[in-house]
């Protein structure tokens with residue numbers, strides 16, 4: 001992907017729940033994945049400096065489609081995925097979303113340039129997060145890990161939890177983040193836009 005210096009524009013294009021031309025139209029996709037309610041949609045809003053480009057949930061399970069946002073014309077898409085593991089969803093609904101996420105990452109033949117895996121730093125890694133890391137490594141996608149909601153922990157707790165996450169992260173960069181304070185925003189932007 002050609003480097004982008006800064007985000008000048010961001011527009012919603014569409015949400016998909018299956019095969020669609022947008023997946024394979026040649027525009028590099030930067031995918032935001034993670035458990036339900038970890039802050040995927042909020043992070044995209046902070047990145048593009050808009051409060052409400054992406055709908056953010058009062059309740060978990062807000063995002064149910066794979067949503068495409070066009071960045072700087074058609075330089076790349078930010079792709080906001082539904083969350084996995086939402087405890088209150090019916091098993092059927094949860095399975096449907098998990099299948100959709102795995103389909104996108106593994107079988108859709110999508111033009112995925114990078115994956116941003118988002119965790120709630122207080123909750124740490126779940127089994128599905130570990131499975132996700134395995135899938136990302138197996139597919140050979142460049143990925144990085146965002147330890148979001150850092151504002152919920154004191155420095156000592158944060159260091160301890162970051163250490164544990166880094167232990168499971170293999171080669172991935174881990175960035176402490178908070179959408180409330182914008183901590184980590186510049187580091188994430190630099191990682192996303194560098195190549």
Ligand SMILES: Nc1nc2c(ncn2[C@@H]2O[C@H](COP(=O)(O)OP(=O)(O)OP(=O)(O)O)[C@@H](O)[C@H]2O)c(=O)[nH]1
Pocket residue numbers: 034035036037038039040041042043055056057058059060061062063064081082083084148149150151152177178179180
């Ligand atoms: N304390 C804190 N809360 C956050 C942070 N980021 C997001 N939240 C809150 O977490 C909740 C979920 O945020 P979303 O951005 O909707 O999370 P999501 O991962 O897109 O959720 P789904 O679409 O349901 O998978 C909202 O109430 C946000 O305000 C953060 O850095 N710190």
Ligand SMILES: [Mg+2]
Pocket residue numbers: 040041042055056057062063080081082083
């Ligand atoms: Mg969301």
